[in-house]
Amino acid sequence: MSTVTIDKAAPTRKVKYGSISRDRAWALRWSYFFLVIFAIFFLTPPVYMLITSLKSSAEISAATNPWWVFHPTLENYIALLTSNQFLRFFWNSAIVSIFVVTITMLISVPAAFALSRMRFWGSATLATGVFLTYLIPETLLFIPLFKMFAVIGDWTGIQLINRWYVLLILYPTLTVPFCTWIMIGYFASIPKELDEAAIIDGASWFQTLTRIFIPVALPGLIAATIFAFTVSWAQFLYPLVFTTSTDQLVMPVGIITTLIKGDVFNWGQIMTGALLGAAPPLIIYAFLMDYYIAGLTAGATKG
Amino acid sequence: MxxxxxxxxxxxxxxxxxxxxxxxxxxxxxxxxxxxxxxxxxxxxxxxxxxxxxxxxxxxxxxxxxxxxxxxxxxxxxxxxxxxxxxxxxxxxxxxxxxxxxxxxxxxxxxxxxxxxxxxxxxxxxxxxxxxxxxxxxxxxxxxxxxxxxxxxxxxxxxxxxxxxxxxxxxxxxxxxxxxxxxxxxxxxxxxxxxxxxxxxxxxxxxxxxxxxxxxxxxxxxxxxxTKFVASFIGSPAMNFIPCRLEDVAGKLHVRLTDRLAFPLPLARAVRYQNVPRTENLLLGLRPEHITEARPHAQPGVETFDTVLDVTEPMGMETLIYFTLEGTQVCGRVNPNADAHDGAPFRLAVDLNNMHLLNEVTGVVL
Incomplete structure (x- = not known):
């Protein structure tokens, strides 16, 4: 009969007390190192924009240090903010974005509710289909869409091309699928018993959506709203293709088409315009950042 | 309402x-x-x-x-x-x-x-x-x-x-x-x-x-x-099921558990099970509280036998005892003062007035 010996020898490796916290300290140091690099990388352009926007045209073209303002001036800001044209672009952008966000939420929230909760034939396939449509890039779509709107204009006499409201049809093709997808993920994280309790309490589907799901899924809803706003505020290709008259332009296209004349770049005003254009999303992000992250991650894990 | x-x-x-x-x-x-x-x-x-x-x-x-x-x-x-x-x-x-x-x-x-x-x-x-x-x-x-x-x-x-x-x-x-x-x-x-x-x-x-x-x-x-399912599902610890057969010994109906162990049935039970075929494989269903320590005075329908306990579990107000009968583990409940110990011989009593007899194949309680 063999005997079993139990090795009671101490581990050979010397136990370093506090080694966990030392590992953590190094992890923190590395993460800050990379965070600083990322911060420099991403903050350089806006800082450069800010510096340039405070310079006069003469100073910009002079061969001085591009990273320093020697004679700060607000002339670019004054010029843009008193220009009816620029205010028009800003106004168009705001109107389009507000409408697009409203349209998107009105479509995608009920759609997500239906796809995630009302079990009907093909609902799972449809949910995947919604996401797939988001994967088709607009560069692939703008020519056929242009043709479609032109044909519609010929047949019905409804002029859509070169009207700002054509964007209200175009943008939702980008925002609705993604927002629906986010909201499906978010609704899926709400326990099934919650809507069953509401149904037994006597709520209709619509009341379950408005009185239970929307309040409970508010972080997701805000994330989707911010996304829709960002997409429509920053969209460039569709407005460039579909709108041409200066009174129909939104800001990103307006700045490019009116401040670049031939090969003359009005850099000071371009930078100022871009900076002013970036302000609204920045302000919204600053206030709702926590909701945005919470909403996106919930969608990511439960989608 | x-x-x-x-x-x-x-x-x-x-x-x-x-x-x-x-x-x-x-x-x-x-x-x-x-x-x-x-x-x-x-x-x-x-x-x-x-x-x-x-x-x-x-x-x-x-x-x-x-x-x-x-x-x-x-x-x-x-x-x-x-x-x-x-x-x-x-x-x-x-x-x-x-x-x-x-x-x-x-x-x-x-x-x-x-x-x-x-x-x-x-x-x-x-x-x-x-x-x-x-x-x-x-x-x-x-x-x-x-x-x-x-x-x-x-x-x-x-x-x-x-x-x-x-x-x-x-x-x-x-x-x-x-x-x-x-x-x-x-x-x-x-x-x-x-x-x-x-x-x-x-x-x-x-x-x-x-x-x-x-x-x-x-x-x-x-x-x-x-049914056997209900009998085993309701009650904790669960009812014991011991393979057995009916047998006539000297004109009295007995339930035989092992070669050496058979109990005479009380009269009411004997009448009830009279028509059960003697060859059929049956299960004796006994709840743990009907397997207790043997008491000095014999009571009608209560039969005693000797066994060796495998494990005892003192619960305070009672002690659960486990022993093996022909490969089947059986649980009983005895008085905590009854001197039951792991691995010790013990004299037990089964109360056959509360027994159940089940068809082993169909699980139906007879």
Whole structure:
């Protein structure tokens, strides 16, 4: 009969007390190192924009240090903010974005509710289909869409091309699928018993959506709203293709088409315009950042 | 208030039959518990009564009306869920009044009903809190309050206590019983815990594999189980099943357990089992409390024998003992002062007045 010996020898490796916290300290140091690099990388352009926007045209073209303002001036800001044209672009952008966000939420929230909760034939396939449509890039779509709107204009006499409201049809093709997808993920994280309790309490589907799901899924809803706003505020290709008259332009296209004349770049005003254009999303992000992250991650894990 | 009737109710998921033709009559004011192992169809049955699941076949009646195609909100029922399902963005009072507000009850009426339910459940000081500020037991009370304020025809409970710790579970069990004594609403309660079933129910419905095994009062199920499944499911520790055969020895009917061990049956049992074929493989069903230490005075129907104990488990008020009979482990309950020790010889007595005889193949109690 063999005997079993139990090795009671101490581990050979010397136990370093506090080694966990030392590992953590190094992890923190590395993460800050990379965070600083990322911060420099991403903050350089806006800082450069800010510096340039405070310079006069003469100073910009002079061969001085591009990273320093020697004679700060607000002339670019004054010029843009008193220009009816620029205010028009800003106004168009705001109107389009507000409408697009409203349209998107009105479509995608009920759609997500239906796809995630009302079990009907093909609902799972449809949910995947919604996401797939988001994967088709607009560069692939703008020519056929242009043709479609032109044909519609010929047949019905409804002029859509070169009207700002054509964007209200175009943008939702980008925002609705993604927002629906986010909201499906978010609704899926709400326990099934919650809507069953509401149904037994006597709520209709619509009341379950408005009185239970929307309040409970508010972080997701805000994330989707911010996304829709960002997409429509920053969209460039569709407005460039579909709108041409200066009174129909939104800001990103307006700045490019009116401040670049031939090969003359009005850099000071371009930078100022871009900076002013970036302000609204920045302000919204600053206030709702926590909701945005919470909403996106919930969608990511439960989608 | 209403009675609930199920007639040949079937639930099919594609190929699988989750519920296979259930007949059940629940009287007005009655507290009925559906109990069984997971997957036996008890929750599905409850959800069909609630209207959360369609029924594939048969009829469900509430208060005499067939409700097969009536949506849940028009069935006038209230349900308490396992995970409480409180609306997280509403206060306790709003949670409880949600159903009434949807039905546009007058504000004063809503308030008086919520106050009354809150008093009954002892949650008056919590009405302005949100669910996440409540403990598990408090949430459970709110979930019950939400059901009570609606004053429905039927209460449905879907394993309401299984998320609570053991101590709180006992406490809430008593709460539920008290509430039912006060409001007297017909109640259907689903649980997998046989103790909960026994303690709460007027009648227990034992389910297995989508069928009803037996319906009866807790005492009926305990003392007169109809099948081996019911006999083993109800009671803890479970009933012992010892392979045996009937035998005539000197004109008296005996039950033979092993080559050396056979007991004469008491007269009442002998008459009852007279016609059972002597060759049939049977199981002797004995509850642990009917296997005790031998007492000095012989009693009719109580037979003694010697064995060696494998394991003893002192529980305080009693000691559980385990021994082996022909490869079958048997459990008994003896007095803690009876001097029972692991591995020690011990003289035991079996009370055959309380025995059961089962067909080994079909599991039917004879």
């Amino acid at each position: 209403a009675d609930v009737t199920l007639r040949k109710v079937v639930k099919r998921y594609d190929e699988v039959e989750a519920v296979r033709g259930i007949d059940l009559d629940i009287a007005d004011h009655e507290f009925v518990v559906l109990v069984g192992p997971s997957g036996c169809g008890k929750s599905t049955t409850l959800r069909m009564i609630a209207g959360l699941e369609d029924i594939s076949d048969g009829d469900i009646m509430i208060g005499g009306d067939i409700v097969n195609d009536v949506p849940p909100k028009d069935r006038d029922i209230a349900m308490v869920f396992q995970n409480y399902a409180l609306y997280p963005h509403m206060t306790v009072a709003e949670n409880m009044s949600f159903g009434l507000r949807l039905k546009r009850y007058p504000k004063a009426e809503i308030k008086s009903r919520v106050d009354e339910a809150a008093r009954m459940l002892d949650i008056v000081e919590l009405v302005d809190r949100k669910p996440k500020q409540l403990s598990g037991g408090q949430r459970q009370r709110v979930a019950m309050g939400r059901a009570i304020v609606r004053n429905p025809k039927v209460f449905l409970f879907d394993e309401p206590l299984s998320n609570l710790d053991a101590k709180l579970r006992v406490q809430m069990r008593i709460e539920i019983k008290k509430v039912h004594q006060k409001v007297r609403t017909t109640t259907v309660y689903v649980t997998h815990d046989q103790v909960e079933a026994m303690t709460l129910a007027d009648r227990v419905v034992v389910m297995n594999h989508g069928r009803i095994e037996q319906i009866g009062t807790p005492n009926e199920l305990y003392h007169k189980p109809a």
